[in-house]
Amino acid sequence: MKLISEKGVQRILMLTAFSAISALLLIALFILSEGLPFIFKYGLKDFLFSSEWQPNLGKFGIFAMIVASLWVTFGAMIVGAPLGVACAFFLSEYVPRYIMRIIKPTIELLAAIPSVVYGFIGVMVLAPIIRDNFGGPGLSLLSASIILGIMILPTIISISIDSILAVPQSYREGSLALGATIWQTITMVTIKASKSGIIASIILGLGRAIGETMAVIMVAGNSVNIPHSALDSVRTLTANIALEMSYATGLHRQALFATGVVLFVVIIILNSIASVAIRKRMVKK
């Protein structure tokens, strides 16, 4: 009796595990089957490297949006990575552990705020500040970078703290016992020993930033052009799909799926790099 129920449990669990994997496979298949034919028909080069996006004229070049996505993501990293890593080091090295254990989950709550709320704050608070102080439309590459930079903070902080805490305490003691200050210990030992985890946290943050849609639509301005300054309005790949999918048909619709394929590939590459970095850390320990 016990044996049968054990087998039953195993089968049910296997089914659930399999359903998660098959969902991923189905999504991938679906996007690829909708997107790839378009890329073959339209030509990969024209699709990726032309910045003329005029669906009504049958022109589907996403270069401007690729550039915008990369700039927004890069900007988010410039904002989020130094803040996040510095915060992680402060919480793990300077603050008593019990305070860190209260603050870390609080920071992780940032990830629970819906992205539309971030977008709302961007539109209502950030964009006017930028418009009034720096000029431009306000809804811009800069606003999107700042909002995204804040949104990726919990990812960067949380994973960085985990990897910093994984550095053996004996390294810190050895360093302090040689007369080093905490700051010297961080820059000379801890950062080296936790490097791969910190890099992984930034890459995972990048993956989040490049895939974020709602907040970006709200604050980036969404005009299709290659940005010449941080104050220009831009449209990212994700925003493009979300904005146009509701009314797109035929070739236009396929072009949006093809945009999805590009995003998919970029994010898979980023995640693979991150997981290799994380695994390297595990092996080293």
Place this chain on the structure above:
Amino acid sequence: MENKINTYKKITVKDLNLYYGKFRALISIELEVQENKITALIGPSGCGKSTLLRCLNRMNDLIHGVKITGNVFLDGTDIYNAALEVAALRKRVGMVFQRPNPFPLTIYENVTYGLKVAGMHNKKKMDAIVENSLKRAWLWEQVKDKLDHPALGLSLDQQQRLCIARLLAVQPEVILMDEPCSSLDPIATMKIEDLMMELKKDYTIVIVTHNMQQASRVSDYTGYMLLGEMIEFDVTKNIFTRPSKKLTEDYISGKYG
């Protein structure tokens, strides 16, 4: 009994109490450490000997919830004085840990670590110090051709001697050793012990050990601790041949611990 007169008290501990929260881990400790001698602290696990050792270079500051009362004088200056800079203290009072803990850097970088911390950049000077320190730790011959190799690739006792070398590079006055041989085999242990005998010519050494033979072999003075109290402190020979306290006798004769 050697050199009982004509010695200089390098460290004096006066009425030292240490609390972990409400728990009193050290109780009114009195201790005098003589210069250029090896002082051993023995006692069963949890007796507070490592805790006492870590008070001497304020490593307990790192632990949250620790409260310390009393004084530790180094050359007559109270190291728990608020004006004293902890990093500067630790340059004078270095520490070797229970498990060898070289940094995940090269052998060379490990030895120069303390120098760089102190702001030295002169490559020539550092090269000379690296060679000298490694020689003094009896490691030079084994590693001179692979100074740029990772330190973690060395054997455990080489790692421990590297940790000693890295300490010698900053020229401390006192070397604290927290069971430095507990993860080493007997031959490696002997090498470290011989090294300690050599080093005491220039340094003052305090060693914590749970190995009584080790204490009797290497140390000049021995303190026996139990449950946070210094039960007996005397010249090593006296402790091991005619202890004055019953508790000490029980421990060294193996009736306890």
